[in-house]
Amino acid sequence: MEFLIALLYLLPLTYLVFHLCKLVSRRRNQFCYMLAYECYKAADEARLSTGESAKVVFRNKNLGLEEFRFLLQTIVNSGLGEDTYGPKNVIAGREESPSLIDALSEIDDIIFDTLDRLFAKTGVSPSNVDILVVNVSLLPGLPSLSARVMNRYKMRDDLKVFNLSGMGCSASLVAVDLVHQLFKSYNNALAIVVSSESLAPNWYCGKEKSMMLSNCLFRTGGCSILLTNNRALKHKSIMKLNHSVRTHIGANDEAYGCCFQKEDGLGYRGFLLTRALPKAGAHAFYTNLQVLVPKILPLRELLRYIIVTRRRKAKGATTSFETAGAGLNLKSGIDHFCLHPGGRAVIDGIGKCLRINEYDLEPSRMALHRFGNTSAGGLWYVLGYMEAKKRLKKGDKILMVSLGAGFKCNNCVWEVMKNLEDANVWEDCIDRYPPKTLVNPFMEKYSWINDEYLSFIRFHNQKP
DSSP states (O other), rough: HHHHHHHHHHHHHHHHHHHHHHHHHHHTTTOOEEOOOOOEEOOOGGBBBBHHHHHHHHHOOOHHHHHHHHHHHHHHSSOOOOOHHHHOOHTTTOTTTOOOOHHHHHHHHHHHHHHHHHHHOOOOOOOOOOEEEEETOOTTTTTTHHHHHHHHHHTTTTTTEEEEOOOOGHHHHHHHHHHHHHTTSTTOOEEEEEEEEOOOOOOOOOOOHHHHHHHBBBOOOEEEEEEEOGGGGGGGGEEEEEEEEEOTTTTTTHHHEEEEEEEOOOOOOEEOTTTTTTHHHHHHHHHHHHHHHHHHHHHHHHHHHHHHHHHHTTOHHHHHHTTTTTOOOOOTTOSEEEEEEHHHHHHHHHHHTTTTTHHHHHHHHHHHHHHHHHHGGGHHHHHHHHHHOOOOTTTTTTEEEETTTTTEEEEEEEEESOOOOOOOOGGGGGOOOOOOOOTTTTTTTTTTOHHHHHHHHHHHHOOO
């Protein structure tokens, strides 16, 4: 009888202990550590300087003088330097007739180069990887690119594999968030995220101005990242994911259509960028900040922000891309800003929105200047610049901001786990950055172009 009474008392206690242990175990699996990342740098023969870009422009027989001047002016004002990289088929003059081999060769170079160096750097065997996420928006392929990775490295047959497409420049943080969610279900797991883009078969050869911009900004690049939720590897990690917020406003028709892949009237495929893009960006960014800010700001700063925001609403102030973060002082909770290097206007806009200075914008400007807009891989070149400049110290908080077609805004906050000083992909040029001037040396070279000169150049380029 006494045994039964004791058992009745012990059952609730046992139940409570069981659920506490389950809660602790679940909480442990929510950690997401970054062990390493590797960015891609193409060979010297793939360099696409302004001069080389001009040669590509001259080859386009669909362009008239107006379109030609527009393209060159856009290129020299884009914020890109002379050392970015382009697809091999474009460098070779085959942009109008790309093959599947061109597309796969470009992606193989990026993915396998970064993965080879990532495995060598960390000592992790491909057979030890539990989760693989590959995101390349414009090359779905069959079998998938993730299957291509599995076959190359002979990875385990119980590997959890995901292949993401169509997620645009913001795909990398989508993949990181996906891994973070999967970590809640898999203990002590290792995950690989590969982020890149396929430019070889997607070079626009038409004459629509709103669709030419991608040729001026997008360049070859990508990154591979190794993540884990194994706390035993915490001492080896370089960063820890503290927060991740994803916002998607694709239900809004205007936002959905502001960045769209389509064919022009001549049948050339490209990306249409409408005037609704800044408005969509402001809407997505503002919505995202409303969720993110309470997670990262101290209470006093949060209260001040709420008061300022309500006063602005009471006065009937509207939200634009530049005013979405009005009243914010993110420096009270964030040490570094890793902004997607989508273009000079994008960097300027986010900088004004967040009220941050040129020192904070420098990494994004330099990544754009050196490597161009590498789509989903762009954020990691910015992070690499910070590390190469020895800015990242233990305990620092890094805010990553990305915008992408759809329309979406994805942000995350990383905490630096140790002082980082690896020169990484910037090793051969970090001493030259930032340069004394970002003014393109070809700024005035093409201002005098006329129809006669254009005809001469085209005739010259058509000679055998």
